[in-house]
Amino acid sequence: MKPREKPLRDPSQKKATDILLEFVGLFESKGWLNQSLRIKHRNRRYRLYCSKTEFVAYRINDHCGISPGIPGWPVCFITHEQIIEDSEMSEFASTEPRSLDWLRCIVEDDLELI
Secondary structure, eight states, rough: OOEEEEEOOOOSSHHHHHHHHHHHHHHHHOOOTOOOEEEEEEEEEEEEEEEOOOOEEEEEOOOTTTTTTEEEEEEEEEOOOOOHHHHHSSSOOOOOHHHHHHHHHHTTTEEOOO
């Protein structure tokens, strides 16, 4: 993989639309745009989806047989207007990757397609 030309910055220094455009470019370059991907990252399973209007990282419940009806939950949602991360949706401390973490994960191929 080619090294990035621009360093990744803290998302607080960028607008939501700029971060979404980075995801769109990255997914386009990999041929993944408008596709739902099932991945494993840090021994956790996720679904990733990116279109020109949104990026979604959805955590797959590892114990889905225990809690029927709860197959997983969104951990990162980005549109042109906003970024919503798991840490903002939960009152508990989150261990889920944030938007910049997802960019790094994909850029560095730190994931396994499943």
